[in-house]
Amino acid sequence: ETGVTQTPRHLVMGMTNKKSLKCEQHLGHNAMYWYKQSAKKPLELMFVYSLEERVENNSVPSRFSPECPNSSHLFLHLHTLQPEDSALYLCASSSSRGAYEQYFGPGTRLTVT
Amino acid sequence: DQQVKQNSPSLSVQEGRISILNCDYTNSMFDYFLWYKKYPAEGPTFLISISSIKDKNEDGRFTVFLNKSAKHLSLHIVPSQPGDSAVYFCAARGYGGSQGNLIFGKGTKLSVKP
Numbered sequence: 642e643t644g645v646t647q648t649p650r651h652l653v654m655g656m657t658n659k660k661s662l663k664c665e666q667h668l669g670h671n672a673m674y675w676y677k678q679s680a681k682k683p684l685e686l687m688f689v690y691s692l693e694e695r696v697e698n699n700s701v702p703s704r705f706s707p708e709c710p711n712s713s714h715l716f717l718h719l720h721t722l723q724p725e726d727s728a729l730y731l732c733a734s735s736s737s738r739g740a741y742e743q744y745f746g747p748g749t750r751l752t753v754t
Numbered sequence: 755d756q757q758v759k760q761n762s763p764s765l766s767v768q769e770g771r772i773s774i775l776n777c778d779y780t781n782s783m784f785d786y787f788l789w790y791k792k793y794p795a796e797g798p799t800f801l802i803s804i805s806s807i808k809d810k811n812e813d814g815r816f817t818v819f820l821n822k823s824a825k826h827l828s829l830h831i832v833p834s835q836p837g838d839s840a841v842y843f844c845a846a847r848g849y850g851g852s853q854g855n856l857i858f859g860k861g862t863k864l865s866v867k868p
Contacts, residue, residue: 682860
């Protein structure tokens, strides 16, 4: 595998479910990001991790819980989501926090029913 | 309020002609401006950047122009090719408290017709 991979690519979950999104980067980068893209809205930055430490949480509800066990892996744990959380969730990485060239995964299309 | 705005949701251009994608921003403290390109079912990929101290950057068929007084940047693609059909996102890199964070526009869908 090369670049940034995300699994699953599609996810449908009920509001009472718990699920996790996984991201893996094979680029040796030190910073990783979660973004949310809703219909007709810009990409919104959710979380930033630098050297496995969370350095930014952009006022994201607690029903979204990120985890970064090492510099190559990033998870987004989901629980008791709302229908308005349905969106494309994109993971990205960069060589360091602040590097403007970010490498994105293909995203997970999440539908909350 | 959006700090980075792409007011045209779509643009259609004939193959071989010039494509011009526009972007406006409100924060004069951004230090870099970027363009990303996204194909369906793929993540965005970095295309070209420009520093806030420059007014032009060129890379092959792609040129980005920055007008700081107007807080406006544009991406020119010459000549346009059908493979350029994609969604183009303008982004700006934050400075100071949001150092390193990218702020994206909503995107413009470019269709290049053969």
